[in-house]
Amino acid sequence: MSAPLLLKGFEVEMYTGRADGTVVGCSADAAGALAGFMTEPDHRNLEYVTPPEASYTAQLELLLEPRRRLRRWLQPRQLTLLPGSTLSLGDSHRFERSDPDNPYHAYIEATYGTRVVTASVHINLGLTAMDALFAGLRLLRCEASLLLALSASSPFLDGEVTGAHSQRWLQFPITPPLVPLFRDHRHYIDWMEEQLAAGAMRNVRHLWTSVRPNGDDRPHGLNRLEIRICDLIDDPMLLLAVTAFTELRLQLLLQDPAGQDPLATSRFGAAELEAIADANDRAAARSSLQARLVHWRTGETLEARTWIAAELEAMAPLAAELGLTRWLAPLHDLLAGGNQAMRWLARHGRGESIGAIIGSEAVALERRERALDAWLATEAAQVPGGS
Structure with a gap:
């Protein structure tokens, strides 16, 4: 019998702006007018969250529904949603507070400035057994660079x-700058308490790393893994494809913990794995699919694109068993044609301005959402098993 799909949910941060790609902040007004939207410390981006749901088809609707409402609100203001994970057209020298009276926002501005004024997507995957959760955390920490390579969108x-x-x-700003590969839940609790006591973290949420445990009572009450490394994946179908890839890695781990847990099967110890993972993350940030990465299992150096393709091939039987093959399809196109950053850089190399690229991509994003709305209306009910 097939294993049940994991609960999943998303935290999506996006910029708002004009059709020419100029970022215009309005998150405080939007969050005040629309249920389900939240502000970030800088008002140029805003966030919405989808509730836990195992079905990919259901998550597609949950990703699209808030955007429909937001776009209706933005239209009379002559604003739209903008792609990309950085302030492509500026101004990154100025912080634009969404709530000038919020002391935590004041702390963020004073401590980090506009380094944190980015847009991204956080992927949450549900795991409630602590041994499985921390084994999954170790695996995803060692493979987070692959997810960044797929999602890079801030050149x-x-x-x-x-x-x-x-x-x-x-x-x-990775915070704290060095995070261990946690052995188990007790190791995580003790380390978190040490960081809080030393002032290295301001609160339990102030763990800004590639992937972290999540739950309503951290560090004690945990029920999911939160992947934080991904750039904004504005295409919902591509986001679900990256999520399916990640879920399959975790499903394999659940089937074969000894064969997939880096601490159990790697030739490297924990400290070496931490250093390899962090170096791989930086390499993927620089070169994404073209990055040369060190494999956590063997120490082999290989291109990120090659590593991802090999995992897709190895996971194909499990993907078919779990009904996820169709959701992975966008990854094959991405590996062949490049991720968003690579495509944008190619266009810029052919002479297009950054403004023209961002503006046209904003239009394409809205068209894609309308097409997905139509797809859901006519075909979602036919997805086998509701996955």
């Missing part, structure tokens, strides 16, 4: 080419 900042595919990840 521009302040109207300039940065030289990176994910400028967001290079500038975002």
